[in-house]
Amino acid sequence: MPYPTDPAGIAGLWISWLLMLMIYSYPLYKENPVYRFAEHTYIGLMLAIMLITTTITTTIRMVGPPLMQGKVWYVIPVILGFMMFFLLTPRYRWLSRYPIAILVGAGFGLGMRGVLIPNITKQVISTITPPAVGAGAVDWWNYIYIAIGTICAVMYFVLTWEHRGAMGYATRLGRWIIMIGLGAYFGNTVLFRMAMLSGRAQFFLQVLRIAPM
Amino acid sequence: MSEEELTFWEKLARIDRRVFYWILFIGLMIPFIRPIMFPISISPSTRDLYEGIKEMVEPGDVVVMNIAFGVSAWPECMPAFVSCAKLFIREGAKIIIWGSYYDVDLTYEELLRRAKEDFAKLKYGEDYVYLGYYPNMEASVAQLGSSIRSIFSTDKYGTPLDELPMMKNVDKATDIKLVVSGDTGDCCDYYIRQWRIPYGVPVAEIGIAMLGSSYMPFYKSGVLFGMSVGVRGGAELEKLIGEPGEATIRMGAINISHILVIIAVVLANIGYFASRGKRR
Numbered sequence: 001m002p003y004p005t006d007p008a009g010i011a012g013l014w015i016s017w018l019l020m021l022m023i024y025s026y027p028l029y030k031e032n033p034v035y036r037f038a039e040h041t042y043i044g045l046m047l048a049i050m051l052i053t054t055t056i057t058t059t060i061r062m063v064g065p066p067l068m069q070g071k072v073w074y075v076i077p078v079i080l081g082f083m084m085f086f087l088l089t090p091r092y093r094w095l096s097r098y099p100i101a102i103l104v105g106a107g108f109g110l111g112m113r114g115v116l117i118p119n120i121t122k123q124v125i126s127t128i129t130p131p132a133v134g135a136g137a138v139d140w141w142n143y144i145y146i147a148i149g150t151i152c153a154v155m156y157f158v159l160t161w162e163h164r165g166a167m168g169y170a171t172r173l174g175r176w177i178i179m180i181g182l183g184a185y186f187g188n189t190v191l192f193r194m195a196m197l198s199g200r201a202q203f204f205l206q207v208l209r210i211a212p213m
Numbered sequence: 214m215s216e217e218e219l220t221f222w223e224k225l226a227r228i229d230r231r232v233f234y235w236i237l238f239i240g241l242m243i244p245f246i247r248p249i250m251f252p253i254s255i256s257p258s259t260r261d262l263y264e265g266i267k268e269m270v271e272p273g274d275v276v277v278m279n280i281a282f283g284v285s286a287w288p289e290c291m292p293a294f295v296s297c298a299k300l301f302i303r304e305g306a307k308i309i310i311w312g313s314y315y316d317v318d319l320t321y322e323e324l325l326r327r328a329k330e331d332f333a334k335l336k337y338g339e340d341y342v343y344l345g346y347y348p349n350m351e352a353s354v355a356q357l358g359s360s361i362r363s364i365f366s367t368d369k370y371g372t373p374l375d376e377l378p379m380m381k382n383v384d385k386a387t388d389i390k391l392v393v394s395g396d397t398g399d400c401c402d403y404y405i406r407q408w409r410i411p412y413g414v415p416v417a418e419i420g421i422a423m424l425g426s427s428y429m430p431f432y433k434s435g436v437l438f439g440m441s442v443g444v445r446g447g448a449e450l451e452k453l454i455g456e457p458g459e460a461t462i463r464m465g466a467i468n469i470s471h472i473l474v475i476i477a478v479v480l481a482n483i484g485y486f487a488s489r490g491k492r493r
Contacts, residue, residue, distance in 0.1 A: 002326075027234050053315040054348045061345070065366040110351050114406030118436045126434035184426050188443075190474065191422040191467070192289060194241075195444045198466035199288030201241040211245040 003206075003213045017207040020200060149177040226484025237473055244465030251468055253461065258432050259449040262417050262439025263300065266391070269415060269438075272305030274390035275383050280312030280320050281350075281400035282421070287323065289421040290395045292447030292460030295327045297393050297419065300454055302331040306390070307379045308341040311365070313353070313400055317346045318369070338368075338377040345369035354403040358386035358412060386412040391438070395419040401428060405436055419446065 004010050022038035059078070066074045080099040087096040127150050131139040152174035155167065163171040205211035219227070243249070270276060278298060282290045301308055310321055321343055325332050335341055344365040347353040357364050361384050367373050374380040382388065386408045394401045394416065401418045408414040415438045418428050422443030432440045441450055444467055447460030 024238070028231060028238065050315045053346055057346050057348055061367065062347075062364060106352060110355050111406065113355070114410035117410050118405050118431060118434070122434040122436055123430055126430070181426070185423075188423045188425050191443060191471075194467060194470040194474075195289045195422065195463070196285060197238070198241045198444075198463055198470065199285075201238060201466065202245045202288070202463075205242055205245050 003209070013207055017204070020203065024200075148173075153177045153181075220488065222484045222487035224484075225480050226488060228480070233473070233477055237470060240469045240473055241466045243469060244462060248462045249465035249468070250461070251464060253445075253448050253452055253464065255449050255453065256442075256446070258429075258440040258442065259446050259453070260439075261432075262297075262393075262419075262441055262446075263450060263453045265415065265417065265438040266297070266300050266393075267304065269391055270301065270304040270306045271390075274306050275379065275388060276301055276306045276308055276390050277392045278308055278310045279392060279394040279400065279404065280310065280317045280324075281314055282320070282395050282397045283314045283316050284319055286397045286421055287320070288459075288463060289443050289447075290397070290419055291320075291323065291327070292444065292458060292463070293419045293441040293450050294393075294395045295324060295458075296447065296450035296454050296456070297441075298324060298328050299331050299456070300450075302328070302335065302340075303454075307339075309344065309361075309380075309383070309389070310341065311344040311347060311357075313347055313350050315346060338372070339379055342374075342377055342380060343369045350400060351403040351407065354400075355407040358407050358414075360384055386414050389414055391415040391417065393417045393419060396424060397421050399427075401431075401437075405431065409436060417441075 004013055019038045019041065022034045023042070025032055026035040058081075063074050063078055080102060083095050083099045085096070086092040086094075127147055131143050152170045154174070156171045156174035156178065158167075158171075161167055202211055206213040278294070278301070280294075298308065310324070311317075312320065314320070332341070337343075344361075345368070347357070347364055353364055361380075362374055365374065368377060389408075392404050392408060392414055394404050396418060397420075401416065401420070401424075404414075404416045409416045416436075417439040418424070418432075418437050419441045420428060420443070422445070425440075425442035428437060428440055431437045441447065444460050444463050448457075448464045451458050451461050
């Protein structure tokens with residue numbers, strides 16, 4: 001966004017800059033009331049924006065126009081949505097179980113719809129398919145490492161056989177493979193946090209007009 | 214044990230983490246004051262994303278850009294997302310933009326601002342449309358695949374979809390050439406399950422660095438036709454489209470942060486191993 005020129009825009013920019021520093025006072029100094037205030041303000045504002053956006057989108061944009069066109073069945077999800085609020089009354093709480101059951105059932109059904117091919121079939125085929133003719137040593141290393149790693153990592157979770165002898169070696173290797181995998185995942189997580197922090201460092205400079213906005 | 218009795222190595226292992234945070238925060242600012250450029254090589258997943266778009270998209274094809282990242286993830290996802298939008302426009306594609314994050318409007322406006330020169334050549338409603346936010350992710354994504362109008366009867370500004378020229382013959386996943394999803398979570402999973410598998414629509418991912426290891430198996434198995442991972446992916450795409458920008462500069466900050474983390478890990482381990490014998 002460009003550097004604002006209107007008073008409200010400038011005020012908003014500086015307030016967000018101050019709130020950011022208030023939040024960072026926790027890691028850079030220690031927990032303090034200023035940090036708490038900023039944290040609570042952030043959570044409250046975020047929930048308010050989420051609530052308003054979701055309510056407006058579902059009621060006015062998604063349900064409103066079809067209802068106006070006479071598609072009365074669009075009122076069913078609205079009723080089911082309101083039934084959720086019976087969670088708050090012990091006497092009629094049982095009514096809230098119907099929308100929850102529909103939500104869980106629909107979510108599970110939709111999730112299962114396309115999960116087998118990309119998550120199982122394609123992954124198995126990809127794991128056991130050797131590199132093409134003329135592939136380099138790195139490709140072959142990856143192929144062997146992933147194939148053996150997958151088998152050993154899966155064997156680590158086979159609990160019906162005792163992990164002894166040949167099984168013991170394989171599961172120990174599987175445990176190492178899992179640790180390497182989790183390490184890589186954690187490394188990526190740290191990388192993401194660094195990128196976010198660099199975004200804040202850039203914003204810090206932009207508000208002070210040290211870096212271009 | 215008092216501070217005076219500690220050896221040099223023990224003191225090294227006990228440096229207050231706040232010292233490191235201050236150094237990190239200040240160190241990350243340097244590239245934004247004085248850009249530090251490093252050579253950037255192109256990874257196969259980013260190259261496939263770029264070449265996939267160039268090969269598959271013909272002028273007039275309709276593509277979807279899904280925004281599933283919030284303002285906080287702009288540093289990671291935005292550069293790659295903007296580069297993809299520029300690429301789509303240069304290939305002559307018509308773009309539908311929607312999103313599953315409640316602050317999607319801000320991201321859309323930022324996308325238009327960052328690719329201002331490219332979007333200035335387009336006409337809203339004929340070359341691109343913005344449909345806004347959809348809640349209840351997977352159910353909505355599934356429904357969008359069978360009928361876009363059952364979720365969005367109008368665009369974000371209240372214009373009925375039938376009145377928008379580019380949306381006249383577009384209503385189902387099969388009318389869409391490909392989907393690019395910018396993610397901080399698992400929204401790309403929904404497009405894989407609800408668009409890629411049932412309808413065969415090619416899907417690509419622009420994810421935060423954390424998602425690199427999660428989606429790599431999908432890319433390797435051909436489920437995703439391409440993938441951009443974090444700032445690095447953004448910098449690679451900027452290089453591929455020939456417009457080095459924010460991600461290229463940010464890579465300097467990322468490199469500094471990595472060097473600092475490596476130094477901290479090495480120092481802490483030296484301190485740990487040097488003082489281990491003493492503890493025994």
